[in-house]
Amino acid sequence: MTDDAALVQAYLNHVRVEKRLADRTVALYTLDLEKLSSQAREAGVALKAVQNPHIRRWVAQMHGAGRTARGIALILSGWRGFYVWLGRQGLIDHNPVQDVRAPKAGKPLPKALGVDEAVQLATHHEDADDPALEARDACITELLYGCGLRIGELVGLDVAASGSARGWIDAQDGEAHVLGKGSKRRSVPVGRQALTALAAWLAQRAAWAGEDPALFIGARGQRLTPQHIRVRLKRRSRLAGLATPVHPHMLRHSFASHVLQSSGDLRAVQELLGHASISTTQVYTRLDFQHLAQVYDAAHPRAGTRSGQAPEPLPKMVVPSAPPKPRPK
Template identity: 85%
Template structure:
């Protein structure tokens, strides 16, 4: 659809420039926005003015169809959906201000939305890196600290727990406990999203780490029933665990700092690669809908595509490059049982 004819003649560039400058003064002085934010607005409005100038319309004469065409141009040029959304936000604010100045009778950006962003793949570790992190041992001044962090790592990767489920674990089951681990039956009972309870298998390595931590925990224990506590006996916070896990991953020699949800993604991806049982992974993760779990099939296909690109003599034609230029595929995971570590 071609944009409508401009309703008024485009003024000289100085007129548009004056409007833009007046608005920037407004957000800088009137709204007291940070200099960095004003700089971003400046770039966005310079882009808007350039589009209007190239089209031959004044900023006050821009129509909805113009905005939609410029959004399509930015999208086809490779700008991300998030970047376009930020630009539209800046443009929208400018036209709101013009309306308050009675310079336009409608906001041409009001009902324009950025292209829908593709859902990014979850970040998961390779099998070798995940096992290296779980097996990592440090010589710590306080053996309880090392035992606790090792147990946290094993449960996050071995059970696929959310960080909220992990910090909610108590030492023993009780009427007030959000979660606990039944070492005898090898199960973790947790309270997940939507206050839904589920049971997750706890593997041999995680149970061993739990036993070591419980033996050390007595030196720190206070009145808090939490399974994971600090040296003063208080329940650990999610932020504390994030900091400790990031530190541990770097000390284990991993190139990427690890956060707790990355281990949950790794758990799901590795179990799915080994078993191919999407329903089982859904149950283990506690997803209400299997469509949420299906994102891990994209990770599995990505792994298969890398193996194909590296191994097949005609893969270069598919990828648009010669076979020699294709990067080495990651180490394929060894077959495992559905039950995680």
């Protein structure tokens, strides 16, 4: 076992000095290898003698103990790197972690606002001393929720179309032309409320305008960063009285979910979001079903059985007793 400790220390020195990994990463590797050494000691095997079945059994034990799939995957990554290094040193002829995968993690549903919450956020007006700031933030909210834009697409919008424009809004036709993932362009419709908010912002923008062609700028005339918009949106959601802090992608999820609930047209939602594959958009069918299930739970008189509640007992049936048999004479 002393040899095992020396091997672990040599590997940690390798990743710290030769690979120059961050101290935090080295600390995580240290914890992973301490767990590996502990498991090997309990099994009575040296680290160099660990086999594939050992690793699989330890993964099953971690999963049974409640460790998340992501946590197990990170541990396996640390173990795999250690055995790759042992192989390069000529100390083992096989990697016992090879082909071992963590349990499949379920994909969490995207977080979306309810329709009332989204409208509450969009219609919120601050009693601010700066009307330009309020007009800008209101327009940002309307475009994120009304068009389902990604934060990068929103930040890339310019005031007008030009040869270098990443995106722009054609107010006359009611369309936003954006540059999405993979440098793919798409056009999405802009609703009446968003166009009204855009006109209000453009009327105020002139007071801040500099040489930057960006649609959304700060008081110094420079294009807003995604982080700046996240901070402003989170603040707006708090002031609007929403229980959940809102981030830009949550409004994109809300847009997709609400359009799907109203239309049922998954292919149209795919086009509006700019998804290359329909499978990416299908997550909103799960979100839509979740919404329908909540409505059912709240409205149907017999929905209590879905929520883990015991069904009401059936009324006890009263069976009439048979008439007595005549006694033999």
